[in-house]
Amino acid sequence: MFKIKSLGAAIGLATLILSPVASANLLTNGSFEDSPELTQAGGGWGFFNPTLVSGWGSEDNNIEIWNSGFNGVDAADGKQFAELNAHPETGIAFTLFQDIVTTIGESYNLSFAYRARNGQESFNVSAADLDSQIQNTSTSEWTIYSGMFTAQEELTRLMFTSVDPETETLGNFIDNVSVVAKVPEPGTLALLGLGLAGLGLSRRRRS
Ligand SMILES: [Ca+2]
């Protein structure tokens, strides 16, 4: 009985070590659910000074949040999402950014949902060594982006920047943004599983 118990403890410990790595979103308010009350156009949307939207910033522009269902667009996650091309216009590209505490040399997985408003849109996403321009064409459904970056600083800025339209106020919906420390490769997990199985086997052989 003692041997079975100790094997159980070993598996429990492995689960304990691996599970927090796999699940924690390092972003604050990644799904844009936490914002002031949406007051424009009957409550369907709102735009705010970035200091009022938890987690997110913007360079010289406000941040625009929509309620799920407004103008027929359901959120990809939860009840709200962002329109990168905010309101009103200031004459420079719209940005939406968040600074993340990172470990230099470690890799992180980025994912988010994006959707076009009019069908001919694009935006840039960057973080450390990641720099992608995304053509945003589907107005009928959300598309999931996933990518990876390796931190070069102790603070990494995740940044979305409007490309087309660059300065006009309509376009580029974003929701459900997530940055997680890179999880162990499936191969590593399989090897760990084999190791535990081997442990059980050798214990059985001894008994
Ligand atoms: Ca959301």
Ligand SMILES: [Ca+2]
């Ligand atoms: Ca807008």
